[in-house]
Amino acid sequence: MTSATVAAAIHTLPDPPLPMGVFLISTVVKMVGVFSVYMVGVALLTLAERKISAWIQGRLGPNRVGGKLGLLQPAADGVKNIMKEETLPGHVNKPMFMLAPMLAFVPAMLAWAVIPFGAPWDSRWGRIQMVVADLPVGFLFTLAIASLGVYGIVIAGWASNNKYALLGGLRSTAQMISYEIAMGMSLIPVLLLAGNVTLNQIIDQQASMHTWNVLTLTISFFIFVVAAFAETNRLPFDLPEAESELIAGYHTEYSAMKFSMFPISEYANMATSSALMATLFFGGWDIPFMQQDNTTGVSFLMLLLSIGIFMAKTLFFIFVFIWIRWTLPRFRYDQLMSLGWKFMLPMALAYIVIIASVILALDYLNIERGFLYGLAMLAVNVVLVIITFFILDRGRLISPAYGRATPQQIARLRAVTAARAHLSPQSGD
Amino acid sequence: MAINVKVLERPVEQVSYVRATLKGMAMTFKHMIDPHKVTTQYPEQKETISKRWRGTHRMLTTETGKAKCVACGLCPTVCPANCIKLVPGEDEQGNRYPLVFEIDEFRCIFCGYCQEVCPEEAIHVGRHYENSEYSREGFVYDLERLVAQTHPVCEMWDPADPKGE
Numbered sequence: 001m002t003s004a005t006v007a008a009a010i011h012t013l014p015d016p017p018l019p020m021g022v023f024l025i026s027t028v029v030k031m032v033g034v035f036s037v038y039m040v041g042v043a044l045l046t047l048a049e050r051k052i053s054a055w056i057q058g059r060l061g062p063n064r065v066g067g068k069l070g071l072l073q074p075a076a077d078g079v080k081n082i083m084k085e086e087t088l089p090g091h092v093n094k095p096m097f098m099l100a101p102m103l104a105f106v107p108a109m110l111a112w113a114v115i116p117f118g119a120p121w122d123s124r125w126g127r128i129q130m131v132v133a134d135l136p137v138g139f140l141f142t143l144a145i146a147s148l149g150v151y152g153i154v155i156a157g158w159a160s161n162n163k164y165a166l167l168g169g170l171r172s173t174a175q176m177i178s179y180e181i182a183m184g185m186s187l188i189p190v191l192l193l194a195g196n197v198t199l200n201q202i203i204d205q206q207a208s209m210h211t212w213n214v215l216t217l218t219i220s221f222f223i224f225v226v227a228a229f230a231e232t233n234r235l236p237f238d239l240p241e242a243e244s245e246l247i248a249g250y251h252t253e254y255s256a257m258k259f260s261m262f263p264i265s266e267y268a269n270m271a272t273s274s275a276l277m278a279t280l281f282f283g284g285w286d287i288p289f290m291q292q293d294n295t296t297g298v299s300f301l302m303l304l305l306s307i308g309i310f311m312a313k314t315l316f317f318i319f320v321f322i323w324i325r326w327t328l329p330r331f332r333y334d335q336l337m338s339l340g341w342k343f344m345l346p347m348a349l350a351y352i353v354i355i356a357s358v359i360l361a362l363d364y365l366n367i368e369r370g371f372l373y374g375l376a377m378l379a380v381n382v383v384l385v386i387i388t389f390f391i392l393d394r395g396r397l398i399s400p401a402y403g404r405a406t407p408q409q410i411a412r413l414r415a416v417t418a419a420r421a422h423l424s425p426q427s428g429d
Numbered sequence: 430m431a432i433n434v435k436v437l438e439r440p441v442e443q444v445s446y447v448r449a450t451l452k453g454m455a456m457t458f459k460h461m462i463d464p465h466k467v468t469t470q471y472p473e474q475k476e477t478i479s480k481r482w483r484g485t486h487r488m489l490t491t492e493t494g495k496a497k498c499v500a501c502g503l504c505p506t507v508c509p510a511n512c513i514k515l516v517p518g519e520d521e522q523g524n525r526y527p528l529v530f531e532i533d534e535f536r537c538i539f540c541g542y543c544q545e546v547c548p549e550e551a552i553h554v555g556r557h558y559e560n561s562e563y564s565r566e567g568f569v570y571d572l573e574r575l576v577a578q579t580h581p582v583c584e585m586w587d588p589a590d591p592k593g594e
Contacts, residue, residue, distance in 0.1 A: 055461040060468045327457045328450060389447050410434075417432050 101261035104152025168249025178340030211374035274317030
């Protein structure tokens with residue numbers, strides 16, 4: 001056992017248990033708090049998306065309901081969607097059709113149970129962890145739950161009994177399988193550094209090394225972000241709903257509030273992924289350039305500050321999600337697959353090997369897991385990032401779907417087209 | 430006929446996805462924070478319309494408040510959409526005036542010929558466009574209503590000043 005793992009083991013010693021009453025009350029308060037902030041936040045995200053898309057396109061966005069910022073627009077949309085007529089097409093599989101929107105939404109919300117949203121609070125009644133359920137395997141729980149989200153989409157596509165919906169569901173399945181692996185693999189370096197699967201410990205590790213994981217594991221972060229985009233079905237990976245090809249994909253047959261559940265679950269997934277990015281790579285609730293919060297418990301003021309920091313980080317990633325959506329066009333299906341399998345997966349695997357060797361070397365040199373350790377990782381990382389983004393990213397790796405045709409292939413294609421046009425002149429242009 | 434597909438010879442060593450994405454993101458961010466937005470908030474703000482805008486009709490009046498129209502019948506004749514209904518009348522002094530003068534704004538194509546042809550400069554198309562109604566009947570403007578319009582009228586094209594400066 002190295003000194004680092006011993007330190008980690010000491011660190012994981014459980015806090016003295018809270019009295020039952022305090023535990024119950026604090027858990028209920030946390031549950032209600034997280035649930036309400038999250039639901040209101042997701043509702044406001046629909047507004048944020050419309051506002052930001054409008055600004056990017058040189059428009060103003062919704063500003064008629066609830067002041068200049070249109071703050072009541074989500075409420076108006078909700079009322080409209082609930083009042084609308086709900087159609088239940090005759091050819092659908094009713095139980096599954098009804099179940100799918102709920103299945104899409106619930107997993108996104110479940111993941112929030114284990115995400116720590118603030119520093120542990122040393123209250124008058126004992127130390128209260130700022131997480132609804134302080135699972136020791138929180139990290140694995142989030143991954144498991146996040147993959148469940150695809151069931152809603154797949155079942156919606158299947159139950160709709162409609163070819164476009166089914167194609168959307170199929171695409172979603174393929175996409176999920178391709179990117180789930182890369183996502184899991186990209187997170188293994190994080191676990192290697194933290195030596196633990198508890199989200200709170202991962203945050204502690206980042207705080208104690210004074211370098212967030214994004215600085216030491218940039219390529220992991222990059223792969224995780226791309227995979228998260230694919231998992232949440234956001235542009236440039238929104239193939240399951242691709243308006244131009246599949247009408248609306250898996251939610252073609254849905255209307256009113258059942259339809260509305262799908263966009264809501266998309267935003268919910270976005271918020272969850274953003275929170276995970278903030279937690280795993282940007283230090284979670286860790287306040288930058290401050291050491292007072294790195295102790296095991298904090299005062300109430302610091303608690304509020306750390307919650308604010310966590311929310312700011314999460315909101316930033318949500319903004320990135322929206323920003324990317326209005327910047328990039330959609331991938332073609334083969335591009336999506338080749339990016340996932342031919343590039344992201346091998347890269348994640350290679351990165352695991354590199355990071356594991358670096359950690360082994362640093363442990364061998366008896367370097368404590370502290371600032372120096374972080375600096376060493378940072379140096380290795382800078383080299384890797386330069387290699388990846390400036391040398392490997394030359395049209396070969398990161399744009400892998402770009403197939404070049406040889407002159408012979410082009411000549412053959414032209415010959416085939418010419419022959420076909422000759423056979424049926426009326427079908428030519 | 431063979432379709433000639435244009436195949437771009439893109440040099441592989443210059444193509445990059447990550448940097449191109451970042452460049453695109455910088456572009457959209459610049460647009461996002463740009464305070465100049467193109468939206469006109471319609472009911473509150475209105476675009477200025479041309480001096481030669483041909484909209485809702487208006488009948489001009491003499492100093493005594495009577496319509497200038499002498500019921501010569503030129504405008505229903507020239508009207509390509511056949512939307513003007515004119516029944517002429519004559520008073521004791523032998524002056525002609527319109528007994529009925531109706532314009533169906535639904536049929537009208539706002540070509541402005543009626544204004545051009547009018548010898549008395551009585552009927553005009555106007556610089557006005559907000560004329561929605563709850564019923565189709567509301568779009569048939571009678572003489573009283575045409576006289577009651579107050580919006581500025583269209584300025585006809587002047588060959589000496591073709592750009593209207």
